Structures are given as structure tokens and as C-alpha cells.
Amino acid sequence: MPKDQGIGASSLRREDVRFLTGKGQYTDDINRPGQAYAYFLRSDVAHGTINGVDTTAASAAPGVLRVFTAADLEGVGGIPCGWLITDKNGDPMKEPKHPILAEGKVNHVGDPIAVVVAESLNQARDAAELIDPDISELAAVIDMRAAISGGPAVHTEAPDNICYDWDFVAENKDAVAEAIAGAHHVTTLELVNNRMVTNPMEPRAAIGEYDAARGEHTLYTTSQNPHLTRLLMGAFVLSIPEHKLRVVAPDVGGGFGCKIAHYAEEAFVTWAAKEVGRPVKWTADRSEAFISDTHGRDHVTKVELALDENGKFLAYRSTTLANMGAYLSTFSTCVPTWLHGILLAGNYTTPLIFTNVKAVFTNTVPVDASRGAGRPEATFQLERTIDKAAREMGIDPIELRRRNFIAADAFPYQTPVAVAYDTGNYQATMDKAVAMADLDGFAARKAESAARGKLRGLGIVHYIEACGIAPSALVGSLGARAGLYEAATVRVNPTGSVSVFTGSHSHGQGHETTFAQVVAEMLGCDEANVDIVHGDTARIPFGMGTYGSRSLAVGGSAIHRAVEKIIAKAKKIAAHLMEASDADVSFANGQFTVAGTDKSVDWGTVALTAYVPHNFPHDTLEPGLEETSFYDPANFTYPAGAYICEVEVDAETGKVEIQSFIAADDFGNIVNPMIVEGQVHGGIAHGLGQALLEHCIYDSDGQLVSASYMDYAMPRADDLPNFTVDHSCNTPCTHNPLGAKGCGEAGAIGSPPTLVNAVVDALSDHGVTHIDMPLTPSRVWAAIQAAK
Secondary structure (H helix, E strand, O other), rough: OOOOOOOOOOOOOHHHHHHHHOOOOOOOHHHOOEEEEEEEOOOOOOOEEEEEEEEEHHHHHHHHHHHHHHHHOOOOOOOOOOEEEEEEOOOOOOOOOOOOOOOOOOOOOOOOEEEEEEEOOHHHHHHOOOOEEEEEOOOOOHHHHOOOOOOOOOOOOOOEEEEEEEEEOOOHHHHHHHHHOOOOEEEEEEEEEOOOOOOOOOOEEEEEEEEEEOOOEEEEEEOHHHHHHHHHHHHHHOOOOHHHEEEOEEEEOOOOOOOOOOHHHHHHHHHHHHHHOOOEEEEOOHHHHHHHEOOOOOOEEEEEEEEEOOEEEEEEEEEEEEEEEEOOOOOOOOOOHHHHHOOOOOOOOOOOOEEEEEOOOOOOEEEEEOOOOOHHHHHHHHHHHHHHHHHHOOOOOHHHHHHOOOHHHHHOOOOOOOOOOOOOHHHHHHHHHHHOOOHHHHHHHHHHHHOOEEEEEEEEEEEEEOEEEOOOHHHHOEEOOOOOEEEEEEEEEOOEEEEEOOOOOOOOHHHHHHHHHHHHHHHOOOHEEEEEEEOOOOOOOOOOOOOOOOOOOOOOOHHHHHHHHHHHHHHHHHHHHHHOHHHHHEEEOOEEEEEOOOEEHHHHHHHHHHHHHOOOOOOOOOOEEEEEEOOOOOOOOOOEEEEEEEEEOOOOOOOOOEEEEEEEEEOOOOOOOHHHHHHHHHHHHHHHHHHHHOOOOOOOOOOOOOOOOOOOOOOOHOOOOOOEEEEOOOOOOOOOOOOOOOOOOOHHHHHHHHHHHHHHHHHHHHHOOOOOOOOHHHHHHHHHHHHH
């Protein structure tokens, strides 16, 4: 029988009650007394010199409190980048200033030039139309190859537009070249990982407030990591001591990476609230989000895979151009380097790997993390190349992967790309996916499709990802400018209920449910008696937020460790009450017992005694029952899985229809199977959206021509089939107390190459070997025509 409480139970998401009944509180739902409204005037050209900004008419407009330009922000710093990359020559990356408001130049469409603060949003918007910016337009550079081949410089600090030129596993460079030169077979593939707009359901918003009596600032914001925002904004941008700066991230309607970054709008409203003496609120509309939220992906890559006559992988080499956009965002620099390079081994025993990445400035919106952040890009290039190699060598694509899998008894396994995998069983997940997909019946299904004039294809992928970015000492040596631990405080109240204060932030993951399950399992209490508190830096311990599928593996482990401390102290209290040694006290199902006796005391009695210490060993134990833990992982976690997709393609129109999608994942130990299934469904939909529909397009002048839902296609329910998912092939993580690996990004990592592999398989008889994403009807049709 399934459990109905604790770890392993599909407990219903408690947070959904308020979300589904309209009682959630998002940043835009918050209104502070006397608040004013900010409206950002943004550049409508991609590159230009600012000769002046005339705000005279706007300042005199009805309801306007102030109009600000860069000249008014003297002493305000730029938005810092959170990760320093050192290039192949040992030099630090180029790091031009990212100002709050454009200083002297605009560098992309959407770059903020001025801000109107007014009594109402409509008044602020109307006044912004009266601002007269004098901008001399400059030639823009959009294409990365053009940018590094003599194109216009985005920043004087980087005249060649290269932020860094990064080699990874440089000691293997010559050996890789030699192996490729002498290999029986080399598969080469050039591909594009298309740029995406992340598009969370809730647009970004921010409210700044200043308490003059206390000298304290408060920022309400749509952030995935409020403490990191407080650190970056307080220390580097506004010079506000952290004890005078509170950041609150209330309910957040999705993040998917684009709400990790600290943004100019957050800093502005925090600063402006003090300047105008009133709270200042800003909320992006959807069109504004398209040109101000960080974008994702945007890599151009060439891959070479060397194989012997039996299909064994000998060496892998990739060279990538990674678009940074006009400015460096918070984690933008680590996405195409450390979050990308360390995944190029995949699930395979490839002995030699080398990669080079050039990060390129262009006159486009900054690029940063988007669900998966570097892992999807690595998996896409690797799994597409393996599939192409299988076709070229006449080896079944599943068999080629099996020949190169790391064996189940080879763990822990040291890869040639720095990381060591602790556990995994890739044959098992492949076996599970194959069984679920009924591959024996594929030939019949293909024939039936052909009878209807359709081309049927089968795509297979086996992915791995690195989650829970850690440990802090390692990432610090690689350039991270923050620690990557997580923190939790667990407070047992006098009546026995429990409050958990976590640095992990929930914006759709279901933390309020799953974290309560972990605590309830350990304490033997009802989940309803566990309250989860997150998002407010004034209430929670300093934590690093939520991204990289880290919440359970890192945040959950911090909670686990804090509860262990609670239980250890509670045993001492119980031992005193039962006149026994705490070494003889056991705790299970909410009861403390003494070995070899019938003595027992319940959880509620111990909790009350901790706070009403009339009978308490004050000489050896403090009153109260509250503990904090900071958990810094020893390693990444490594979820993995096999995905299989079947598609039908209409050769006359190029339209692709997904017939089935199978996912067999290894996520380690599972806390809530229902939530895991939902996360995988969402991730697959996200990845298929990129593979099939989504594409961020700039014209040669730097105008974003896919700047609304009229031109940017998001996946809808009728674009997708029902997904069949399984997570029974678990190999628990060996280095965190929960044995968890993470699941939130897996679907977005494995699904794009699976879909593309399936479409290429369907078109293989037409001579098609590759199509760049998204596989729109026009692209698929054009590939068929070109191959004729």
C-alpha cells in the first residue's frame, strides 16, 4: 500500500490550495501605503551613443514625482557578475560595467535609459513618452561569428567582443587531436542551440520601500534566491549594510532560471524609494519582459567524435561560441563553461575530451541560465552526435550507447572532465525505457503511418546532469563569487508543532509539501504540524536559493541535518525525564523509549519541557528546541535517464506531430512521487517547446522580431502527447543524507535531442542528417527539399 505521510508518499501539494483559490500573494499583489509607480523608458535601438536625455517635459507632466537618468545615480554601482571565468591564458574575463541605467551608450533594444516615478502607472507611462533621448545610432552586431571577426565592438573593454576564450581539459588537447586524426571513424556535426525567452507565467516585479526612522530598506521581488539578491545589491550596487536591507520573495509564479539573476529594476526601486520618500513599484508587462528578462541557450557548436571499428568512443572535441548578450548577468559566465564542460562525458567511457568555449558580446539581451543551464546544451550536442555516428557506422543507436555506457559496477567513476559520478545504472534505465516504448511494435506503427502518407521516426537519448552545484570550496576555486551551500533552521514549538526556515525558495517546486514530508518522516508527526517558511531574508537563515535542481539534495539535506540535531537534543531531554542515559534512549514514531525497559515519553511532552524547563538539566542543557544547519555538499548529484520519442512527419508540409514520449529517470530516493512526475512532465514540455516551437529572432539591426506571443510560439496542450514517465530505477546518491539527486531540470535536458533524433530518423530515407532547432514545419520542409 502507498504511504499517506512522510517520505515516499504522494502527498497533495498544500500550497496549491491558495494558488487554485486565488489566494496566492505574488509581488504585484503587494501594495504598500503611499506607493508610487516606476516606468522604464527603454532603448528602441540596439547600439547607439547617448548625446543627451531631455526630461524637462516629462518632469512637468501630471502626477510625476521624479524622472531619473544615469546622471542622477552617481555613486550607484553596476550589476555584478557572480562568476569569474579565467581564460585559457590565465587572464580574467572581460567584465564591462552593467549600469542600472545606460551610461553614455545603449547596447541592446530594451536597455533602460530613464525612469519616471509617478503617482500612477498610467501617468508614469504617459510622461515617459515625453522624454526626448538624443541617440546617435551605431552599427549593431548580432551574429556571434561576425562579432569576433571584426564586427562593431559592444564594449571598449572587449574590442574583439570576446569575454573569455576558455579551454577545458587543456592537457588533453593534443591527445584528442591525435586520436581524432588516427580514428577508424570520425563523426562531425555543426549545430545551433537556439536562443529562448524563458517566459515564466508571472512577469518580474519589484517594490522598494524605505523606513527613514530605522534607516532600513525593503525590496519585494520575484526572485529565486533572495539572500543572493540582498548580497549582490547591498554590497556591490547600493552599498547598503545587509542588516539594513531586507529582501522578500513572496509567492513566485515560475522562475526557470531567469529569476536567479539580480536585475537593475530591483536596485532602482530600492534606491528610488529613499530618494522620493515613498515606496516605488514596478511590474513588467509581457512585451517588456521579452526585452529585459535574461534569455537562454544561444550556442553555436562544432563537434567531432572519434570511434574505433567497433563503435567505441575514443575522443570527443567541441568548440562553442556562447552568446553573452550585451552585458554579463549573474551566472551567465559559468553556464557555457563549468555547467557545460563537465557534462561532455555524458554516460559514457570516452577517455579523451577537450572543449573550447568563446563567450561573445553582442547587441542583444543578456543571456543567463534557463532550465538546465549548460546541461541541456552539453547533452544536445553529445546525443545528437552519437545518433549521427550510429547512422554513419550502421550501428543501432541504442546498441552504440550500450557499448559505451559506464558499467554499473564501475562507480564511483572518475570522468575525464573533472567530475566523479558516485552512482548510476544506465543499462537499467535504458532497459526500462525500451520496455515501456514497445520497440518491437515500432515497425508495424511505421508501416501504418506510411499507409497514411506520414513518415514515422524513433528518437533515443540517454542523458546525465550535474545538480546541486557544489562544494563551495571547489566552485570557489573555479570562480564562483558566492558559496553554494544551503541553510535551514528547525524550531520546535512548545506544543510540538514545527517551523522550518529554509534558504531554498519555492516557485513551483512544492517545497512546502516535500520539506514537510522529510520532517514528518524523521519526527513521526503529522505533516500538517510542520510549517515551511521561505523567501524573507529577515526570517530565514542565509541560504543560496533554488536553481540547478538543488532544493531537495542540498536544501532538504540541510533540513535533515538540523532535524538530526533536534532529535539528539530531544533525546537528552527525554533521558532526563526518564532518568536514563541518553545513549540508551531511542526515538521512533514520535515516542522516546529506554532500551530494556517499559519507560517512554512522547514528543509533545519533550517539546513542552524544552520551553517550560521546571524539570530540566540546566547545568548541561539549554532550554528551547531549535537548531540550524548549513549543508555544503561533497559533490554534485548525477540524475540520469533514457528518453524515447516517436513522431510522425508530413513530408508535404513539414509538420511534426509527437506520437509518444517515454522517460525513465534515475533520481535517487524519491520523497513525493506525484511531485516528481509533475516536474518531469513540465521539464519535457519545456524542452519540447524549444525543440519544436520556440525561437528568439533578431534582425540585422538588433530588433527582436519575436518579441510577443504573436511571433514567439510557446507549447500548448495540443502540441504535446501524454507523457509516460517512470522513476523506479533508483541508485541513491551516496553523499547526501536523503540519497536524493534532483529532478526539476531533467525533462528539459533530455527531451530536445530526443525529439530531433526522432525527426531525423523519420527523414533519414530522404537523406536528412540534421536540422537545427526549432523543428518548425518550414525548417523541416526545407531540409527535405535540400536533401533531394
